[in-house]
Amino acid sequence: MVELRRDPVVERWITIPRERAASIEGLFPGKQEVSRGACPFCPTAMHEREIYSIKDDQGRWSVLVVPDLRPILEMEGTLERRAKGIYDGMSGVGAHEIVIETREHNQSWATMAADQLGLVLRAYRDRSSQLRGDKRFRAIFMAKNYGGMASRFSHPHSHVLALPIVPRTLVEEVQGSEDYFQYKERCVWCDVKEQELAKSERTVALTDRFLVHTPYASRYPFELNVMPFRHVADFASSTDEEIADLGGCLRTTFEIVKNRLHDPSYSMIIHSVPLRNASEHSYHWHIEIRPQLTSLAGFEWGTGFFTNPIPPEVAAQHLRG
Amino acid sequence: MVELRRDPVVERWITIPRERAASIEGLFPGKQEVSRGACPFCPTAMHEREIYSIKDDQGRWSVLVVPDLRPILEMEGTLERRAKGIYDGMSGVGAHEIVIETREHNQSWATMAADQLGLVLRAYRDRSSQLRGDKRFRAIFMAKNYGGMASRFSHPHSHVLALPIVPRTLVEEVQGSEDYFQYKERCVWCDVKEQELAKSERTVALTDRFLVHTPYASRYPFELNVMPFRHVADFASSTDEEIADLGGCLRTTFEIVKNRLHDPSYSMIIHSVPLRNASEHSYHWHIEIRPQLTSLAGFEWGTGFFTNPIPPEVAAQHLRG
Numbered sequence: 001m002v003e004l005r006r007d008p009v010v011e012r013w014i015t016i017p018r019e020r021a022a023s024i025e026g027l028f029p030g031k032q033e034v035s036r037g038a039c040p041f042c043p044t045a046m047h048e049r050e051i052y053s054i055k056d057d058q059g060r061w062s063v064l065v066v067p068d069l070r071p072i073l074e075m076e077g078t079l080e081r082r083a084k085g086i087y088d089g090m091s092g093v094g095a096h097e098i099v100i101e102t103r104e105h106n107q108s109w110a111t112m113a114a115d116q117l118g119l120v121l122r123a124y125r126d127r128s129s130q131l132r133g134d135k136r137f138r139a140i141f142m143a144k145n146y147g148g149m150a151s152r153f154s155h156p157h158s159h160v161l162a163l164p165i166v167p168r169t170l171v172e173e174v175q176g177s178e179d180y181f182q183y184k185e186r187c188v189w190c191d192v193k194e195q196e197l198a199k200s201e202r203t204v205a206l207t208d209r210f211l212v213h214t215p216y217a218s219r220y221p222f223e224l225n226v227m228p229f230r231h232v233a234d235f236a237s238s239t240d241e242e243i244a245d246l247g248g249c250l251r252t253t254f255e256i257v258k259n260r261l262h263d264p265s266y267s268m269i270i271h272s273v274p275l276r277n278a279s280e281h282s283y284h285w286h287i288e289i290r291p292q293l294t295s296l297a298g299f300e301w302g303t304g305f306f307t308n309p310i311p312p313e314v315a316a317q318h319l320r321g
Numbered sequence: 322m323v324e325l326r327r328d329p330v331v332e333r334w335i336t337i338p339r340e341r342a343a344s345i346e347g348l349f350p351g352k353q354e355v356s357r358g359a360c361p362f363c364p365t366a367m368h369e370r371e372i373y374s375i376k377d378d379q380g381r382w383s384v385l386v387v388p389d390l391r392p393i394l395e396m397e398g399t400l401e402r403r404a405k406g407i408y409d410g411m412s413g414v415g416a417h418e419i420v421i422e423t424r425e426h427n428q429s430w431a432t433m434a435a436d437q438l439g440l441v442l443r444a445y446r447d448r449s450s451q452l453r454g455d456k457r458f459r460a461i462f463m464a465k466n467y468g469g470m471a472s473r474f475s476h477p478h479s480h481v482l483a484l485p486i487v488p489r490t491l492v493e494e495v496q497g498s499e500d501y502f503q504y505k506e507r508c509v510w511c512d513v514k515e516q517e518l519a520k521s522e523r524t525v526a527l528t529d530r531f532l533v534h535t536p537y538a539s540r541y542p543f544e545l546n547v548m549p550f551r552h553v554a555d556f557a558s559s560t561d562e563e564i565a566d567l568g569g570c571l572r573t574t575f576e577i578v579k580n581r582l583h584d585p586s587y588s589m590i591i592h593s594v595p596l597r598n599a600s601e602h603s604y605h606w607h608i609e610i611r612p613q614l615t616s617l618a619g620f621e622w623g624t625g626f627f628t629n630p631i632p633p634e635v636a637a638q639h640l641r642g
Contacts, residue, residue, distance in 0.1 A: 005538040009497040168625030176330040217326040269623030302590030304489030
């Protein structure tokens with residue numbers, strides 16, 4: 001049983017995966033679980049529970065989506081809400097899927113063909129569309145962790161997550177962009193795009209349909225934001241042309257990241273409007289990328305106030321080379 | 322010059338310390354700056370710019386507060402607000418001080434005498450009271466990073482920070498506890514305390530004046546919360562009796578953390594009501610402690626949704642031994 005719990009003070013949810021509760025001793029340095037033996041994502045592995053695939057000419061999968069074997073949320077079950085005194089909880093219902101991005105073990109988004117990356121994005125879009133139909137879910141994320149600091153597995157893969165709550169970061173983005181719209185009758189992300197294109201001091205890459213830039217208020221050194229030109233709230237509404245263009249755009253971006261930043265570990269997430277939310281006019285889907293360069297803890301976790309040692313204009317200049 | 326920048330969408334501030342901007346190459350693995358030579362916090366080091374001290378019988382400092390040599394905010398200057406197109410910025414005015422907690426290099430909060438820890442807390446309270454008088458500041462934090470994963474220096478020390486903005490985490494706590502008060506006419510933290518004392522399944526330590534427990538919605542394995550019994554919004558209003566009791570309470574807590582969790586790196590922060598804020602009735606100061614055990618990135622940074630592999634009830638039981 002997986003359990004969702006809400007903080008009694010702030011709008012913050014956590015999940016406790018009870019049945020696969022970690023061993024306490026396994027948490028300590030030098031005792032972390034290391035994946036051994038054959039790669040579970042290579043074509044030779046068993047993939048009995050296919051959820052979705054894109055096939056090649058020979059009928060073999062090129063991109064394969066399977067359930068995560070250790071999901072942080074469970075697909076089966078109804079959404080039950082419960083109180084424990086003053087505390088609020090919920091059953092941990094949700095989807096947690098793995099996208100196996102290619103048959104080739106030794107690839108990454110910096111080396112993969114742009115077309116293959118386009119297929120991965122098409123899988124994201126299709127799974128996202130399909131999961132949106134499930135009335136239990138309120139937010140869908142596609143996320144990728146790359147490199148030894150971020151992921152236990154090296155075969156190219158990413159995650160699709162459908163949550164029964166709207167998590168805090170998305171609540172705040174929806175609220176912030178709605179406030180801006182009420183005040184200005186414009187989308188804040190569209191305004192950001194216009195201002196960035198006009199000055200381009202923070203621009204890292206540009207295609208016909210996408211802008212890649214280091215945000216004005218970057219939290220982390222070399223943080224990147226990828227934004228479609230077209231105002232669209234939901235990633236699942238991307239056109240075929242946008243998906244193809246984005247494949248090339250991300251291929252270029254991650255090649256730059258690899259070459260200019262010594263192939264760092266990174267995390268990537270796609271932010272899309274919450275399901276059945278009335279903010280289509282004010283929200284604008286986008287991708288956030290965080291290279292993992294700084295390891296020392298700061299005050300960020302306890303305050304939400306970030307210290308970034310590299311100004312984003314300097315970061316963009318370095319990335320442009 | 323230090324610059325503060327606000328995210329255009331969400332209420333999130335970052336600071337860019339321009340003059341001590343990090344070298345880009347220094348960010349990469351194996352190239353991080355390591356502190357060399359003599360410890361800058363030992364009594365033999367130069368401490369010319371004393372801000373505050375508590376002296377022993379022989380007139381030597383027992384606890385010493387000095388400016389941070391690489392402050393994330395600058396004490397001098399006026400608070401200037403400026404727009405850059407749609408973006409909002411501010412001059413990076415604030416206080417960043419180092420509390421040198423003892424003359425002895427090889428101590429920690431797990432080994433230090435409770436009385437000495439009480440002196441550290443008295444220094445926190447006194448500096449906090451003094452900084453509250455500065456009209457430029459809106460929030461004050463005391464924070465400690467311990468261990469190789471969290472800090473570059475091993476001599477016992479901590480930070481005092483005064484910020485010209487209320488950072489996001491505190492904004493949310495103030496709003497959340499005010500909402501609860503409006504609804505129930507009670508302090509949410511007092512209600513948490515009552516419920517935890519009644520069940521005690523998450524209790525780790527208890528004194529006459531403080532409760533230490535693993536929060537119901539813990540974000541991290543073995544996260545801890547220290548809360549005063551008395552309803553008081555501002556840490557600076559702590560009585561001498563509370564400060565002395567808290568010294569013993571934290572000594573016990575960190576001895577448990579060291580012994581039961583293999584002396585982990587950790588971060589600690591004191592959350593207190595923002596300055597000149599009218600939420601004295603609904604806010605309740607407290608301490609948050611995060612042992613750094615899990616190193617893999619999750620979805621937390623991109624969603625604000627946390628996966629905690631260890632239920633807090635299991636964590637509390639393990640800590641109680």
